[in-house]
Amino acid sequence: MTGTLRRSRQLSAVTGWALPGWSAGPQAGDDLFAAAVDAGYEGIQVFLPDQAAAARDAGLRHVSAISPARSGAEAEALLGMWAGGGAESLTMHLGTGFETRDEALALVESVLKASDRHGVPVLVETHRATLFQDPARTLELLATFPELRFTADLSHWYTGVELVYGDLDAKLAALQPVFERCRMVHGRISDPGCIQVVVADDDRSTHVEHFRAMWASVLAGAAASGELDVLPFVVELLPASSGYARTVDRGQGPEEEVDRWTQADVLWRIFDALEVPA
Secondary structure (H helix, E strand, C coil): CCCCCEEEEEEEHHHHCCCCCCCCCCCCCCCHHHHHHHCCCCEEEECCHHHHHHHHHHCCCEEEEEEEECCHHHHHHHHHHHCCCCCCCEEEEECCCCCCHHHHHHHHHHHHHHHHHHCCCEEEECCCCCCCCCHHHHHHHHHHCCCCCEEECCHHHHHHCCCCCCCHHHHHHHCHHHHCCEEEEEECCCECCECCCCCCCCCCCHHHHHHHHHHHHHHHHHHHHCCCCEEEEEECCCCHHHCCCCEEECCCCEEECCCHHHHHHHHHHHHHCCCCCC
């Protein structure tokens, strides 16, 4: 690990949603936050302030928020809701991706000003169907607003714009300014055709190696920035009902391919074992 940056094992609340009955994780009616504490997580990402309060009461040290904001007005309302310290940061799915250049600039400027006004750090997510779905446009916006900070959900770029189609090394080199400004990682691995795939600890598939390299770049950038002591790795594995988890038929009809609760452990171990380039 470079410098004093510590990696923090955290969970997105959606990872515990709608787990199969055979999962090792919490079932319907169980306390997700207590289960997260028992599993060794030190933080969680939630959607509402009452969830944040319950998570802290359960003993989770770090709580962050996440929500979409398609307009400046929606962003203003969200930031007002989270003002007062309920979350350490707000990961935002900002915009729709259909904004003109002028609309995009105005939207980002308004959100940054609202973030300062409400005292809530905003991390815009690299997410499909948002203003930051396109890596090239993200770099253009970053050139105007170098104060932007990101939640890196790199599956949306790796799969959504088929990042490997072309010169991947050149693309990753160009994206270093983004990697250097990531202050959270969403833990999910994809391949060029599927947004959420099953991986193993010793998996050396090409797409897994690409994620190792991208995550290492984020770690190196965060450490070099001097802006934070802790980098949250928030495992975010969505259920099949969201169109993310793949399904198989084992004779009882379609069911999720893998236990997302234990798959989350694998992703954390991959991230925690990374060596950061000098």
